[in-house]
Amino acid sequence: MNISGNTILITGGGSGIGLATAKLLDQFENRLILVGRNKQKLQYAVSQLTNAEFFIADVTDPHDVQSLVKHAESEFPDLNILINNAGVAYTYSIQRIEDSFEKATAEINTNYLANVHLTTKLLPLLLKNNESAIINNSSVTALVPALKIPTYSASKAALHSFSQSLRYLLQAQSNVKVFEVLPPLVDTDFSKEIDGPKISPEKVAETILHGMETDTYEIFVGVAAELSKVVRNSPETAIKLLNQLA
Template identity: 40%
Template sequence: MKTTGNTVFISGGSAGIGLAIAKKLQAAGNKIIINGRSWERLQKALGELNGAEAIQGDLSVEADRIRIADELKTQYPDVNIIVNNAGAAFGYLLSEQTNAYEKAQIEMNTNYFAIVHFNELLIPHLLQKEEAAIVNISSLAVYGSHKLLPTYGATKAALHSYTVALRYTYQEQGNLQVYEVYPPLVNTEFSAYIGGANGIPASEVADELFAGLAGNQFDIPVGETKRYAAAVGEAMSKLASEEAA
């Protein structure tokens, strides 16, 4: 995938991982459009970016998803990379009886259903491009859950399964590439309540994504996640060898 001359839309781009990706890709010569719910936070982020633009809206809301997709296609017709970074997570203990069902609904809607729908709205447009990409930001949580994030991991596991299927669907066409990034704990405001200060910098995620795009590396584990990915890869290779024998 080319790493310059793209028009890139980044959800959740006003802070954290999304803003770090925006900075990295803009520095490489790409046009950046960031999205977020807060206009104030978007304006602050734009002050850290040179010539980027913003679309305010909540992608977890169907009407906003449709509006934003339409705006991208009409006002930014050159858009050819979509980075699905916006997410929701609740830190709590299931033993606290704190409406786990409602929290899980919000997480699943934001982290999975909204992404499936938003991609569906934009894929026909992306397929018209000579080169296009969808980047889904998942998580180390794909490999297992944490008691302080009891329902979040399941949403990222669902996103992973969908991403793999999406990649298989379009791999023969060649012009639409599907990437998945697996950050571990990252030092952002989003992760503060689970010890985010001990995590890696968001810029490391952006650097790994950039390298992945440049090398057509569709699965992009970051930091600690590389150990898990390597272990799974080794186990799958061993299983394939045993079946072949």
């Protein structure tokens, strides 16, 4: 698809992968709307871009989502790309922590349900435009669970399944393309408590843009590409490999 001249909404756009992707897209004459909860981060992010603005919203809050959607409909009627990037992860052992349910709930709400909610609410707007896309920032743990972040892995597995369903439904009947990004561990504040080798958010952003340009609907980043091949032949081997890396 065309990576220039779009109007793009990015959740979690104030830092990490979201901001790195925004910086690259900014070079191709796109209009950007960065969404997040932290006003200071969003203000700083927008100051680094040439054609961007921000909207403060918690994507897990239905009232905030409603406000965001109304704002998009009135101010950005040409919105044609949604990047679901906001996420949360907790490192813990289910055997040793009493609030595992609360942590799992937060991960499912942010990493999966919020994506479903915002996507379905913005879909009528995306369907109106000539070439549109939904880009879900998932994880290689959607295919191969990481034992240190077990319920995060499960939330991304749910997002992976949803992305596949959405792709087959929409691309058969509409102009909306559905991409899923599956990176390994990325060096951001998001993952600072998770040990293991990490790639840069800039590398993820570069791979996302290449995937968009080439209509590669499942965008594997770094070692995720090799792990995706291993898991087809031996899921057990893939689990061992990922958890040695992590």
